[in-house]
Amino acid sequence: MKKTSSEAILEEELQAFNWNEVDVYPSFETCDLLLDNAGKKKCFQTTITNTIYKTLSSEKIVVSQDIADTVKVRFQISEKGELQLVDAEIDSVTMAEIPNLEILLHQGLIFLPKIYPAIKRGQQVKTQFTLPIRIQVN
Template sequence: MKKTSSQDILNEELKAFNWNDVDEYPSFSSCDSITLKQERKDCFQNSLALHIWEFLKQEQITVTQDITDTIILNFKLSKTGVLTLTDTKMDSAAHQELSGIEDIIVKSLDSLPKIYPAIKRGQHVNSAFSLPIIIKAN
């Protein structure tokens, strides 16, 4: 078992670029024909959000009270195209009602189409980004 020091974790995090620091945003092949940088970013985000939403819609999530909330999903995308959910942010009532939602979201990532990583100075790079998802459950 390899031990990871806090310095190793920090160094790894420093390698992740923010959305605003890349020359080309991550992409799905369905977004490849888009040439404008902002529109390509929007296509990627909308495609990812739609995929997660469609997956959540198929799951049987039972709640005891109506929930309408925006969940902020924080992701890390490796330079090899591996997407990882690193954190979720939602209010405490939603978190209590939707306690297993993180696991469902992680499961939805398994069926994503191939992701092309972000590019900086001609090289694939790690990137980190947030994606808001609106949840309505009743």
Template sequence: MKRFLFVLLILLTSCDYFQSKKVSTEQLLEEEMQAINWNHVDDYPTFSDCDGATTNAEKKACFENYLYTLLTSHLEEQHIVVTDDVSDTVVLKIHIDKTGQFSIKTIDMDDVTRDQIPQLDSILRHSFDSLPKIYPAIKRSQQVATEFSLPVIVNIN
């Protein structure tokens, strides 16, 4: 009799384990969307010249160095004359869409720099006219748009 009660007790308490819990697709989607870190990409945007980079950090460094090199060479060709010394960090807000199109959203600089070098905005924008093909960033096997800031130190004496 004790054995029968024991088996009956186990069967009655274990019935809850056999019930399936239904979860809506909206709830699953919401949980998945919250689990994704939207501030990081799986692969950074890159140029074909950066194919040798294997890690994500190397790809990012190669991409940024390529932009800095292109910008520096273009700025060195310019003959900029100022009446006062200019020392400023200009921040370029760069956008690369999911097809690899490069654009500068904004250029943030001091008013003094803007007054001393009024053509700096157009010089910076034209520095990137000869960019090679950009391969967009990848997030979860999908091409995605990215935005980042590129600081440029302007120091003219």
């Protein structure tokens, strides 16, 4: 008879556990009205994107050439619901034309409503995700 230790059971469970998926995505109160997880995720992403666009559109950005770029912005949300911009992949032309773009992205996050963190197995967990943000200046 083989005796299984609690450490072996835990190790087996951790290997089977998919750390890339959460039971409940991070959310805003307005998104909680939606019933399905996919809808909540879309609402969450749209809220962040629209808030950033609103901030960018309120700024007077002057460029010497037209800019049409998609910036990939990586965010992290702590288990306490604190959002942080980790980094942004910005094209060199866009960066040269709008050198304060990353600062503007940070400023847009100030106006976000309270964030409810992701949940995995009943526990609030830290998550990280990337959103494409379309930048167009003529």
